[in-house]
Amino acid sequence: MALFRKSPQEKADIAALRAADAELHANQRREEKAGIREETPEYQRLNTAANQAAAKVSRWHGGTRRGK
Secondary structure, three states: OHHHOOOHHHHHHHHHHHHHHHHHHHHHHHHHHOOOOOOOHHHHHHHHHHHHHHOOOEHHHOOOEOOO
């Protein structure tokens, strides 16, 4: 069914979102383990990257973009 197929670009955007989220969460675990409780510049950089990646992906796939 063509309705649910993703283009190569959509697949790449979803993969980039998942990678950015994984990197952000890994950093979060490292910082929590080190006892850091405030937002560091590294956290802010990774969070911005994850938000930018999410803006390219539809809500159906975990992003923030509405519609197609």
